[in-house]
Amino acid sequence: MTYVVTLIPGDGTGPEIVEATVRAIEATGVDIRWDVVEIGMAAIEKNGTPFPQSALEAIRRDRVALKGPLTTELGTGFRSVNVALRKEFDLYANLRPAKTYKGVRAPAGDVDLVIVRENIEDLYAGIEFDLGTPELTEVRAVIEKAARTKIREDAAIAIKYISEMGSRRIVRFAFEHARANGRRKVTAVHKANIMKFADGLFLRVAREVAAEYPDIAFEDRIVDNMCMQLVQKPELYDVLVLPNLYGDIVSDLAAGLVGGLGLAPGANIGQDVAIFEAIHGSAPKYAGQNKVNPMALMLSGMLMLRHLGETEAADRLERALAEVVAEGREVTFDLKADRDDPTAVGTREFADAVIRRMGSPVRA
Numbered sequence: 001m002t003y004v005v006t007l008i009p010g011d012g013t014g015p016e017i018v019e020a021t022v023r024a025i026e027a028t029g030v031d032i033r034w035d036v037v038e039i040g041m042a043a044i045e046k047n048g049t050p051f052p053q054s055a056l057e058a059i060r061r062d063r064v065a066l067k068g069p070l071t072t073e074l075g076t077g078f079r080s081v082n083v084a085l086r087k088e089f090d091l092y093a094n095l096r097p098a099k100t101y102k103g104v105r106a107p108a109g110d111v112d113l114v115i116v117r118e119n120i121e122d123l124y125a126g127i128e129f130d131l132g133t134p135e136l137t138e139v140r141a142v143i144e145k146a147a148r149t150k151i152r153e154d155a156a157i158a159i160k161y162i163s164e165m166g167s168r169r170i171v172r173f174a175f176e177h178a179r180a181n182g183r184r185k186v187t188a189v190h191k192a193n194i195m196k197f198a199d200g201l202f203l204r205v206a207r208e209v210a211a212e213y214p215d216i217a218f219e220d221r222i223v224d225n226m227c228m229q230l231v232q233k234p235e236l237y238d239v240l241v242l243p244n245l246y247g248d249i250v251s252d253l254a255a256g257l258v259g260g261l262g263l264a265p266g267a268n269i270g271q272d273v274a275i276f277e278a279i280h281g282s283a284p285k286y287a288g289q290n291k292v293n294p295m296a297l298m299l300s301g302m303l304m305l306r307h308l309g310e311t312e313a314a315d316r317l318e319r320a321l322a323e324v325v326a327e328g329r330e331v332t333f334d335l336k337a338d339r340d341d342p343t344a345v346g347t348r349e350f351a352d353a354v355i356r357r358m359g360s361p362v363r364a
């Protein structure tokens, strides 16, 4: 069977890590036809817009995309092309596994967490009112009347909203993921003791959904306590489900626990479309140097293979990555004890090592 996957090379170091990842995925033996499209800076140069219709149509048609990082440039008319993509395809679930691999300097010992972050609502919905605008004056007056409170005149306002539908689908996603991946527990993370309505709603819905999954344990934690617990006893946790803002922060904390952004994969998943990408950005200062670590994007590719149902290929790729990193010889500078270690290999050579581990011939 041939899969068709949209490939977005991205910019900065994106094209290099994408090329390395494509070679590693192809070496698993899964047959993929890559539908290459440009979004972001590369698209501006050719199409005058960072968000060409033809690229969006390709993603809609193929339903699965692998994406390199996109540099966020000011003045393109989009706050962030990455955020715009999530909104365009209603990619409501941000899946971020955080797992320690042997050979990586990770401060917290053995960690194997899955963070499920709601990706659309909350303070990140982009509902903000800036100082000096008539909208701010209007909104402040309405809020002051309805909430019977005063808001300082020199305050900007951002609105946080959390819906029943949004909460239900993300918590269901977390439980379904737990069930499909043999995980034993889901922890809902919130601040319902302070935000009784918005976070209170999230927690109530999480409890209702948990009742539909008697085979999976459920508990909840207040977000500040969760952060401390993750640093002190991460082994107690399994799948975490969080509203957008907490999810963003806690998933970076979890990435730090397992050795940093260079190892952190991600997926943005909606009803119809799923886009797989590393959590890190385009690291522009290393662009074109064959230097950065492609492992986070390769792990995102591993998640993509699982999403396609290619479990065996996903396992093979993950095992090969784990072996190369455990051995610690043919790894990029960020995985060496000394970042100036002259034995560090480049992006391409790291991919070659992973491909050899899978028993495949290395193709240029």
Ligand code: NAD
Pocket (backbone or CB within 6 Å): 068, 069, 070, 071, 072, 073, 082, 261, 262, 277, 278, 279, 280, 281, 282, 283, 284, 285, 286, 291, 292, 293, 294, 295, 296, 334
């Ligand atoms: P960054 O993730 O690009 O870099 C942060 C640090 O990590 C830098 O020191 C960088 O050199 C290092 N780093 C990142 N990836 C690495 C890798 N694969 N191997 C080794 N080292 C790596 O974050 P930034 O500098 O804040 O952002 C650069 C640009 O990327 C910005 O325009 C930002 O908006 C964008 N960005 C895009 C995405 C995305 O496309 N999803 C995500 C985050 C940031």
